Amino acid sequence: MSTMVTEGRRSSIAPRVASYLLMAIMAVLALYPLVWMALGSLKSGGEFYTNIWGLPADPQWRNFPDAWVRGGLGIKFLNSAIVTFGTLAITLPVTSIAAYAITSMDFRGRSLAYGALLLGIMIPFGVTAIPVFSVIAQLGLLNTRLALVLVYSAQAVAFSTFLMCAFFQSLPAEIEEAARLEGCTRFSAFWRVMLPLARPGLAAQAVFVGTTAWNEYFLASLIIRDPARETIPVGLVSFTGRYATDYPALFAALTMATLPLLALYLLAQKQFVAGLTGGAVKG
Amino acid sequence: MTGAPALSRAARARRLRTDLTGWAFVAPALLLFLLFVIWPMGHAVWISLHRWDGLGQMAWLGLDNYRFVFGDKVFWKAMHNTFIYAFGVTVAKNLLALGLALLLNRPLRGRGFFRTASFTPVVLSFVVVGVLWSWIFDPTFGLLNAVLWALGLQGLIQGWLSDPDIALYSIMFVDVWKWTGYHTVLFLAGLQTIPSELIEAGRLEGKPRQVFRHVTLPLLMPVVAFSVLLSIVGAFVSNYDLVRVMTQGGPFHSTEVALTWITTTAFRFNNFGKADAMSVILFLIVAVLGAVQFLLMRQRGRG
Amino acid sequence: MATLALSNLTKAWSGKTTVHGIDLEIPDGAFVALVGPSGCGKSTTLRMIAGLEEVTAGEIRIGDRVVTHDEPRDRGVSMVFQNYALFPHMTVRDNIGFGLKMRGVAKDEIRRKVEAAAETLELTALLDRRPNALSGGQRQRVAMGRAIVREPKAFLFDEPLSNLDAQLRGQMRAELKKLHQSIGTTTLYVTHDQVEAMTLADTVVVMRDGRIEQAAPPAEIYRNPATKFVAGFVGTPRMNFSEAEIVDGPALRLDRGPVLPLPPALAARPGMTPGRRVTMGLRPEHVGAAVPGTPDGPGIVEARVELVETLGAETLVHVRLGTAPICAKLGPFAAAKEGETVRLELETSEIRLFDTETERAL
Ligand SMILES: Nc1ncnc2c1ncn2[C@@H]1O[C@H](COP(=O)(O)OP(=O)(O)OP(=O)(O)O)[C@@H](O)[C@H]1O
Ligand SMILES: [Mg+2]
Numbered sequence: 001m002s003t004m005v006t007e008g009r010r011s012s013i014a015p016r017v018a019s020y021l022l023m024a025i026m027a028v029l030a031l032y033p034l035v036w037m038a039l040g041s042l043k044s045g046g047e048f049y050t051n052i053w054g055l056p057a058d059p060q061w062r063n064f065p066d067a068w069v070r071g072g073l074g075i076k077f078l079n080s081a082i083v084t085f086g087t088l089a090i091t092l093p094v095t096s097i098a099a100y101a102i103t104s105m106d107f108r109g110r111s112l113a114y115g116a117l118l119l120g121i122m123i124p125f126g127v128t129a130i131p132v133f134s135v136i137a138q139l140g141l142l143n144t145r146l147a148l149v150l151v152y153s154a155q156a157v158a159f160s161t162f163l164m165c166a167f168f169q170s171l172p173a174e175i176e177e178a179a180r181l182e183g184c185t186r187f188s189a190f191w192r193v194m195l196p197l198a199r200p201g202l203a204a205q206a207v208f209v210g211t212t213a214w215n216e217y218f219l220a221s222l223i224i225r226d227p228a229r230e231t232i233p234v235g236l237v238s239f240t241g242r243y244a245t246d247y248p249a250l251f252a253a254l255t256m257a258t259l260p261l262l263a264l265y266l267l268a269q270k271q272f273v274a275g276l277t278g279g280a281v282k283g
Numbered sequence: 284m285t286g287a288p289a290l291s292r293a294a295r296a297r298r299l300r301t302d303l304t305g306w307a308f309v310a311p312a313l314l315l316f317l318l319f320v321i322w323p324m325g326h327a328v329w330i331s332l333h334r335w336d337g338l339g340q341m342a343w344l345g346l347d348n349y350r351f352v353f354g355d356k357v358f359w360k361a362m363h364n365t366f367i368y369a370f371g372v373t374v375a376k377n378l379l380a381l382g383l384a385l386l387l388n389r390p391l392r393g394r395g396f397f398r399t400a401s402f403t404p405v406v407l408s409f410v411v412v413g414v415l416w417s418w419i420f421d422p423t424f425g426l427l428n429a430v431l432w433a434l435g436l437q438g439l440i441q442g443w444l445s446d447p448d449i450a451l452y453s454i455m456f457v458d459v460w461k462w463t464g465y466h467t468v469l470f471l472a473g474l475q476t477i478p479s480e481l482i483e484a485g486r487l488e489g490k491p492r493q494v495f496r497h498v499t500l501p502l503l504m505p506v507v508a509f510s511v512l513l514s515i516v517g518a519f520v521s522n523y524d525l526v527r528v529m530t531q532g533g534p535f536h537s538t539e540v541a542l543t544w545i546t547t548t549a550f551r552f553n554n555f556g557k558a559d560a561m562s563v564i565l566f567l568i569v570a571v572l573g574a575v576q577f578l579l580m581r582q583r584g585r586g
Numbered sequence: 587m588a589t590l591a592l593s594n595l596t597k598a599w600s601g602k603t604t605v606h607g608i609d610l611e612i613p614d615g616a617f618v619a620l621v622g623p624s625g626c627g628k629s630t631t632l633r634m635i636a637g638l639e640e641v642t643a644g645e646i647r648i649g650d651r652v653v654t655h656d657e658p659r660d661r662g663v664s665m666v667f668q669n670y671a672l673f674p675h676m677t678v679r680d681n682i683g684f685g686l687k688m689r690g691v692a693k694d695e696i697r698r699k700v701e702a703a704a705e706t707l708e709l710t711a712l713l714d715r716r717p718n719a720l721s722g723g724q725r726q727r728v729a730m731g732r733a734i735v736r737e738p739k740a741f742l743f744d745e746p747l748s749n750l751d752a753q754l755r756g757q758m759r760a761e762l763k764k765l766h767q768s769i770g771t772t773t774l775y776v777t778h779d780q781v782e783a784m785t786l787a788d789t790v791v792v793m794r795d796g797r798i799e800q801a802a803p804p805a806e807i808y809r810n811p812a813t814k815f816v817a818g819f820v821g822t823p824r825m826n827f828s829e830a831e832i833v834d835g836p837a838l839r840l841d842r843g844p845v846l847p848l849p850p851a852l853a854a855r856p857g858m859t860p861g862r863r864v865t866m867g868l869r870p871e872h873v874g875a876a877v878p879g880t881p882d883g884p885g886i887v888e889a890r891v892e893l894v895e896t897l898g899a900e901t902l903v904h905v906r907l908g909t910a911p912i913c914a915k916l917g918p919f920a921a922a923k924e925g926e927t928v929r930l931e932l933e934t935s936e937i938r939l940f941d942t943e944t945e946r947a948l
Binding site: 016019020022023026027029030031033034036037040048049052053090094095097098100101102105106107108109110113116117118119120121122123124125126127128129130131132133134135137150151153154155157158161186187190211214215216217218221222232233236237240247250251254257258261262265266269272273276277 | 298301302304305306308309311312313315316317318319320321322323324326327330337383386387389391393394396397399400401402403404405406407408409410411414415416418419424425426429430460464465468469472516519520521523524527528542545546549550555558559562565566569570573574576577
Binding site: 106172174175177178179180181182183184185188193196197 | 668
């Protein structure tokens, strides 16, 4: 026994150093591109080419307002916010009440309803982009933010309902039953008791659905054509195309686009990790 | 006895009330889902049987579009790339993530920071990541070649995105870069569910490598399976953004993937019929993988 | 307050019937305990009364209203669950007052009633806490408070004390009894614990496989069980049973064992023909040590001790009479040793007989 312990101790120093080294390399790989982006955003046009990886000699703070104005980033942030919060405003209530019905109510056809929704988990939404585009065109919703809100919500419905069902199932059924005995209708049992209890589940979902909507590019690039309605990802790509030579401005735009989510992530890491890895980690 | 019919009417009324309330509660979710997920796919099948430019009249073609698709060299190239991409990034992400998770699962000081760092790229959008890495890969002004130069590795300097033999792998690297932290978290969660007594018991019996092979890995298998499927299905459809931003499918279709080619077909060539035929084919392929993933997830949900 | 009447109450889950047409009437203000082995349908019955399970057939009346298919909220009953089912996101005050609030009672009145209920249950100091900051016993009280504050027509309890430790359970049992005596609400109380059933209830209902075996006052259930099942279910240690045969006399011969006299009431019954197979039941407390020097006679038997359990207040001695294992409840520290032979005296007047086929009491 004792020989084992000393052996373990002797050999544990080298692996520990190796571990730190590996982790440090990994951290640099993960973070340095972001640092490089931030540094690049402060360089002047000339320095960008000559001083590739040094600190900016003379930080050009005006790159930020310049990029903001030229890229029309204000309106793009606003559009992204509208689309993201619109999506959340639809997804959260719609999926939680559906999940409530599926987990606590014994109505005929509920497995059918649940089964239909679960189908959605298997559908890779990227593949439906062109078909969705056609339907949006048919509905006369091309070039509207509403179209994005509806489609993002629809795509979130399946997975969110699935997660909320799992969440409600983890609560004791007697709580909902007690609420109904105490005088609640189904709706008030949901509204006054189940929904407040679902807050952790809702937070995780808000992160997942919100981040997905905020970052979505493919559909937005097809559906939105008017620069005044572009979301940030679409706006950034247009910016790249239009000011292909002004890299510091481009990097300033990228930095600004990245900041909100990055800040949220750093502030609420636990919720972010839980939300984004959601159902996967749960099981 | 006269009470009996009245009674069953009351029973039926209660049933009906429950049924109606239940359906009212699931209706908004179902409606959204049917309208913007199911209906488009059905619609796509219909369109794929026609010649259609997206605006004008549709003309019936039967299965001709599918014939065109199968005769389309670029489509095959794109499918080939899609598969290389999906399986390549899946293997790379999961191996790297597994290694990292094993590292981070040890009681090392500062692992919280490393975990935060490795998860950071997950939060970023593909567009930001794509634009950023396009410039890192830039042959003359990019960071990567500058680093290689500084390290005296001039021989490795490449046109990362302009060389048709390399471009696809460069993009795949970025995908791996963005997602490895995500899978690391999955594996870490899996590792934490393994009772430490099991590992310790194993350690008394054998070498660390054997412990890993015979104790850790088998117990981690459900998580591995899940993570692998998640990345395959994800990679089939999430490659669009990166390719679009970084190379637009070029050079010479060397980075063309199914989705970029579908989009080009629809919007550049105004051939929605053929684009939808390709969508349907891709849909079927990925749905099979998705079904497997879903079944796995259900199993985990129960367990 | 109201009577609670079940007639032909039936529950089937997709073809499998678990409650078979129960008839039961609980008079206004009565306390009825429902006991039975696990899975016999106690909770299902209770939940049908509460409106949480649909009724397959039959009728439920509360007072003079038929509520069989009413929503739970319209039945005017309160329920206390085994896990208490408190609302975790509300304070004790809000938990107790929730039902009143949902019924649109004025704020002042809610406050007054909640505080009165809290007073009765000694919860006043805890009113602003959340359930997760309470002990098991305190949660139990809050659940009780939530049930009484609405002044319901009936209380339904589903094993409300089974999550508490033995000591607390005894204490809560006494409080429950006091509470019922003071407010007198009609109560149906499901429990696993016979002591609870026997001490709390006016009437004990024993259920088995979805049917009522017997409904009677506790003493009656204990002294005159209607079936072998009830006899065996109520009482610890369990009643002793032995297969036996009626012989001339009429008397009783235990299989490969002694002949015992029958109590006069049983002996006088018609049908006690020699050769009839019956099951004899005799409670352990009716098997005593024979006083030394007692001459041999009816009811005096000798047996080899197989096992001795010393419990302090009593000693359980296990022997075998003929083919049947018999437990005798002797006084504290009775001097019996395993392997020795003891002389026992059976109180033959306490013998009960059950039909071997139907298991009904004779
Ligand atoms: N939702 C259901 N679907 C099918 N069968 C059920 C359902 N709920 C209960 N049962 C069955 O009904 C029977 C009675 O169950 P019930 O819960 O009423 O028993 P119980 O007497 O309360 O038991 P316990 O003392 O263990 O609580 C059991 O056999 C049970 O398996
Ligand atoms: Mg029960």
